[in-house]
Every structure is written in structure tokens, then in C-alpha cells.
Amino acid sequence: MIAILNINWQTLADAVGLGSIYALMAVGIGLVFGVLRLVNFAYGQLIMAGAFALALASQWGWPLWAGVLLCFAVVVVLSALMEVIVFRPLRGHSPAVMLVATFAVAFLLESIALIWFGSLGKIAASLAYLQRPVTISGVDVRKIAIVATVVAVLCLVALVALLSRTSVGLQMRAAAIDFRTARLLGVRANRVIGAAVLISGVLAAAVSVLLTVQSPLVTPDFALRDTILVLAGVVLGGMYRLGSATLGGFVIGFASGLLGGALPTAQSQYLPSFLFAAVILVLLIRPQGLFTRSQQQAVERV
Amino acid sequence: MRRSAGAVVELGVPALLVVAAALLATVFSHSTQTYFINALVNVAIVVALYAFIGNSGVVSFGHISFVALGAWTAGVLSVPAAEKPAIMPNLAHGLRTTTVGNVPSLALAAAVGAAFALLVGLPLMRLSGLAAGIATFGVLEITHNILRYWEKIGPGLNTFSSVPETTGLTQAAACAVIAVVVAFVYQRSRYGRVLRATREDAAAARAVGVSMYMQRLIAFTLSGALAGFAGGVYVHLLPLNTEALYLDLTFITLAMLVIGGTTSLLGAVVGALAVSGVDSFLATAENGVSIAGWNVDLPAGTRVVVVGALMAIVLILRPLGLTGGREATLPRWARIGSAP
Structure with missing residues (x-):
């Protein structure tokens, strides 16, 4: 196995970059899961919408800052709409019903994009210069790998500060542990959920900027594959804690980047099989997640 | 006597x-x-999904991989030997020389579906909730990936052309009825009832000695057989490829089940027929039709938008589906002497 891998520093840097982007997506999915117990399959379509906003802005010849601003506006508005129109009426239903509902929203948004922009997609090229490599002590590293890692670290630090230093952050953490008790103690449900959806929208927008640099061609199924992988990673790491979910997202991104870059083509076409076989294996051994402490829970009868 | 009348209605309405x-x-x-034949094949697939998801309450995203495997089995074995090298040049020797007829190919498709579901279910049925959802999704990904690139067992990226198109109206209807009858017999059997008990209250069912793992495994295998069978019927209808048996089909069949009502056989049939009806109508409208003097010409892709919106609306307004998840029953006046 090791013999067919050829790992160099460049592949490693790219893998860390991809892992960072996936970690951001994992946080976005994990935050909403924390307060709503809802797995948002449509998260990738938020990113797709942001990417189309960037592509349109670069097509219209807007300056870079305006394009990024448009991207953030579109994604945040869309995720707020999703919360109000779909998630709120479904609040309290079984996780399966909510998962299938977000499945529907995902395909709805994807087909709207298909009608609107066609299946060939558009190019978001305004940040293309980040694809070029810089040389650090003899090793060529693409700038985007560095930028992605730095952005991810900054976002995570900001998020940790928000969760631990502000009252809304404290309420969010409380709601994630036990929503009912938190509400009894005066946490306002709509405020906490709104905040979580908002933050997860902002993260999705950041991810769409980073992902359009990775792959500038934006099609209606943009970020779909990434979302599936991140969801697997989040469950793999452990859904019920934000830290373990993030770590799971990073690990699956890192593994997919590393194997994708290092395996020869004959093997790398089977990459999804390897990854998902690994995911299934881990789930069988540790259904509660890789990075959580195992605890046997009694059946709760209320 | 009354119980059997109830059973007749419970089976009769979906079959009718x-x-x-x-x-x-x-x-x-x-x-x-x-379009009607397609709708009947959809009924077969959705009933297969229902046999597991409806009775166990566990959402599986992996059933289309059993459909795909059934389609591959029936397809590879029924392409005429002379035409195999053209579309499947790298086929393994044993498969290249074997060709079977219509009915045996369907039976083999069901057998392969059941065997694969059993193999997958043995480890996976220990999981529940989200872990089960993601793991079954993984099965779909792996199956899709392997069927796409492994050319020893099928056409790979090519489309299954020159499979004899034996699925006409009669065969589609007969197979849909077979699927309905099998699902009905299962859900009225001891095993079906026990599995439904675990769905309603896992702790109580375990307390009376039910092995949830075993019951789910039985349902998963049966539903894999039905799904493989439906895949065989499907490949005899039109030339398929891996992309036709992947996320879109997973989405649309799950949507049918949820819209109809996940927990009843009637719901599976109603959902499949209703959504197929709307979908076919929109598909013709995308090509342009004239209805009562109006020229309707919808842009391509409208059907997925409408089906997606329909599914979201049904989930929000009627989370239990159109049938409310209930089976067909006799009207109240016909239930002579029944207790209230």
C-alpha cells in the first residue's frame, strides 16, 4: 500500500487545505445539528448558491470585494429563508423526516440552479491567482492551500471565542446539550436557532469563496460531493459535539486530499469506495463517533 | 371472518x-x-423500500444499490451472447458465455439483491439512526463506484443497450402486484408485526425478548430481494447506466414513499403512482403540450423543482404522508358489529 503512494510536501499541503475547508463545512453542519437536531443535507446547495453569486459577479466585471459581499449576502439570506420556511415548521419531528426534508430542499435548489444557469455552469475566475504556487524552502505550495488553512483557523478561533465569551454562545452550547432544559431556564429558542443558522450561513459563504478557488467551474452539483463526504466525516467524528464533528470533517478532507493526490489513477478511481468503506468500518466499531468518549446510555422513558 | 375482510381490503386496495x-x-x-409502465416499475421499487423503511422506521439511502445490482444481474445475463463483446468488452468469461431468458433473469436479480442485502445487513443492521443513514449512503456510493469502473461484471460507464425489452405493460403490472403481495404477506406475518413493534417502541419490544437486529436483518434481506427484482424489471424496460441508478433515483423513490406515507403499503403505492403521474405530466409539458387550448411549454428541469417542492410541502403540512401512514380499511358502516 505504501509503495503505491507517493506523498510529497505539495500533496500534503493540498490535503491540509482541503481538510480545513471540510472542517469549516463540518462546523456549519454541526452548529445547526446542535440546536435543531437536524442534519442539513442542503448545506452544499447553500455553498453552490454562493459560488454562483461569485461567478455572476466576476461575469459582470464587479470588483472582488463586491463579489464576495454578494456571495455572503446571498448565502446568509438563503439560509435564513431555509430556517423560516422549512426548518421551523418541521421543528420537533423525527430526525429521519427532517433529513428527508432537507434532501428535498437540496434537490429543489439544485434543479432551480439547473434551470437558471444550465448544466454547463459558469466560471468564477476572480480569485484564480490564488491557484499559483509559492516556493517555501524549495517546496511549491499552492497559495490557496495556505489561505484555506489560515481562513479556517481564524474562523474556528473566532467561533470558539463567540461560543465561550458571549451570552448567545453560552446559550447555544446549553441548547446543544439539552434544548428543553435550556428553554426552561429562559433561553429563547428562535434567538439561539437563528444565531446558529446565521453563523452556519456565514461559514458556508466563506467555504464557497474557498471552494471556487479550488475548482473555478461552478455547476449545479457544485459542492454536492463535498457535502456528502463532510456529512460522513461529521458522523464519523461524532455528531453530538462540535469539536469532534469538526475534527471528523478535517480528517475526511485530509484523507481524501492525500489519497486523491497520492494514488495512481487506476486506484484513485476507486477512492470513494475506499473512503466510504473506511467510514462504514469506523461506524461499526464506534457508532457514537471516533473522537467522543464511549458512554452507555440508559433508555430514557419520559 | 371480520379479520379476513380487513385483510382483503388491506391487500385489495393497493393491488387494485x-x-x-x-x-x-x-x-x-x-x-x-x-409513462404508465415506468410508474408501475416505480411502484415495485417503492414497495421494496417500504418493506424495510416502513416496517422498521430506519431510513435507508442504500436501496438503490440493490436495484442497481439487480439491473446489472438481469442485464448482463440477458444481453444476447453475440452482442456482449460490443458493449461489455472486458466481461468475465463465465458471464460472457451465459445467457438466460426473461423470467430466470428476474429471479436471479431478486436472488442477487437478497444476497447482497444480507451481506451488507449483517454488519449494518447493528446501527440505527443517523449512523445507519450514513452507512447505507456509503453502500450506495461504493456500489455506484464499483459498478461504474469494474468492467468485468458489466458495461461500466456504457449504457445497457440491447437488453431484450420484455417489460411491457403486462410484465410491469404483474411484477408490481407480486411486489405488493410479498410486502403484504410479510407485514401480516409474525416477523412483520414484530418489526413494527420495534419501530413503535424499541425498548418495550426488547423487553419482551425481540431481537431487533434479527428482525431488521430479515426485513432488509427481503427488501433487498424485492429491490433487486424491481431492478431486473427496470433494465428490461429501458437501457440503464450507473447514473440512472444513483442519487436522483434515490431521491425520487424516497420522495414517493414519504409523500404517500412511509408506514403503510397503501402509502407506498399511492405515493409511487401519484408522484409518477405528476412527474410524467411535467415531463410531457417540458416537451410542450397543449391542454384545452393552452400551450404549455415548461423549461427543462421543472419536474424536479415541482417534485422537490411537493415533497417539502407534504412533509410540512402532512408529515405522515397523503395516506397518513394508514392502510386501507372498510368504511365504518361496513364493519358490522365492530367495537368502537
């Missing part, structure tokens, strides 16, 4: 719906009949 759809199709022209 299938037969009625097939009879209705004979009124239409040959090109329109295709």
Missing part, C-alpha cells in the same frame, strides 16, 4: 390501484403507455 393504473394505460397511445 396497480391493476387500475395498468388498465387505464391501455386507453392511451403507445408512447404515453411508456
